[in-house]
Amino acid sequence: MDNHHNQNNNNSYPSGSGPDHSDPNHSFTPYPPTPEDRSLDQLKHSGPGIASFVIGLVSIIGYILTIFIATLAINNAIGVVTTPIQVEEIALHPAVVLASLSILVCLVLNLAGLILGVIGLVLKNRKKVFAIIGTMLSGIMILAFAGLVIAGIYMI
Numbered sequence: 001m002d003n004h005h006n007q008n009n010n011n012s013y014p015s016g017s018g019p020d021h022s023d024p025n026h027s028f029t030p031y032p033p034t035p036e037d038r039s040l041d042q043l044k045h046s047g048p049g050i051a052s053f054v055i056g057l058v059s060i061i062g063y064i065l066t067i068f069i070a071t072l073a074i075n076n077a078i079g080v081v082t083t084p085i086q087v088e089e090i091a092l093h094p095a096v097v098l099a100s101l102s103i104l105v106c107l108v109l110n111l112a113g114l115i116l117g118v119i120g121l122v123l124k125n126r127k128k129v130f131a132i133i134g135t136m137l138s139g140i141m142i143l144a145f146a147g148l149v150i151a152g153i154y155m156i
Contacts, residue, residue: 024119049121052130053133056110070102074090110142120135
């Protein structure tokens with residue numbers, strides 16, 4: 001009995017604060033118990049949705065860089081516009097032509113991103129977060145481009 005009493009006194013845990021290892025039915029589980037509904041955790045992100053999101057970001061960065069670089073190139077090359085002849089020269093300037101082509105490439109990327117986003121939204125048993133964001137990014141940029149085209153038509 002004295003030996004049993006010494007074993008209990010050598011325990012560094014105060015009474016009731018540590019795990020009870022004396023219970024033979026107590027089993028150690030290294031992971032918490034799994035919840036009943038793990039269907040949301042098992043869903044993967046849709047590949048087309050992720051691609052749509054990445055394409056949307058790349059096209060927005062492309063628009064920003066194109067406008068920034070074209071503006072710098074035109075300001076350095078031409079200077080101040082004073083006569084209508086110079087306006088025509090600006091339209092044929094290589095920086096403007098390259099910027100126009102770059103914007104069209106970004107528009108095609110937006111169309112691809114929109115299509116991939118819709119495909120990502122239609123897929124079953126997949127998370128749709130990236131598909132929603134990618135579709136919105138591409139759709140907004142397409143609408144902004146269309147709005148600028150319409151505004152340019154009515155400014156004449």
